[in-house]
Amino acid sequence: MDQIIEQIKDPQTKMMAQLMAKQQKERTESQPPETKKLNAPYPPAEKMRADIQELIRMNKALIQEFKVFKEQHEQLKKLNATVASALGACECWGNPLCPICHGEGKPGNLEVHPVAFNRFAEPLFQKLIQQTALVEEK
Numbered sequence: 260m261d262q263i264i265e266q267i268k269d270p271q272t273k274m275m276a277q278l279m280a281k282q283q284k285e286r287t288e289s290q291p292p293e294t295k296k297l298n299a300p301y302p303p304a305e306k307m308r309a310d311i312q313e314l315i316r317m318n319k320a321l322i323q324e325f326k327v328f329k330e331q332h333e334q335l336k337k338l339n340a341t342v343a344s345a346l347g348a349c350e351c352w353g354n355p356l357c358p359i360c361h362g363e364g365k366p367g368n369l370e371v372h373p374v375a376f377n378r379f380a381e382p383l384f385q386k387l388i389q390q391t392a393l394v395e396e397k
């Protein structure tokens with residue numbers, strides 16, 4: 260078993276395999292002697308190899324998923340900051356625990372970023388102005 264684990268190159272996967280082997284060894288040793296005789300200490304090497312390959316595959320998939328989530332998180336943080344600046348708000352939207360604005364960063368309380376305003380807020384105002392004009396014409 261140790262020889263198989265030694266062949267694993269990825270440090271995280273290797274650590275997980277070592278932990279699993281240690282836990283299995285502890286379980287086997289903590290069993291009463293009569294139970295020990297009934298259970299083989301380890302599954303066949305081929306099964307262990309297949310399990311490790313599956314763990315490696317799962318680890319790679321999780322790392323890939325994490326990278327995607329991290330990138331999406333960064334994009335959402337940037338979008339939040341842009342929309343907040345468009346409305347003259349802090350990125351926390353006025354959270355009292357914010358170390359930057361101490362809760363004073365609600366929309367309209369900070370300087371409005373004109374480019375962000377034109378992108379996110381101005382179209383809404385244009386639409387509202389048109390709707391108001393249509394109502395007044397009637």
Ligand SMILES: [Zn+2]
Pocket residue numbers: 349350351352353354357358359360361362363364
């Ligand atoms: Zn804030």
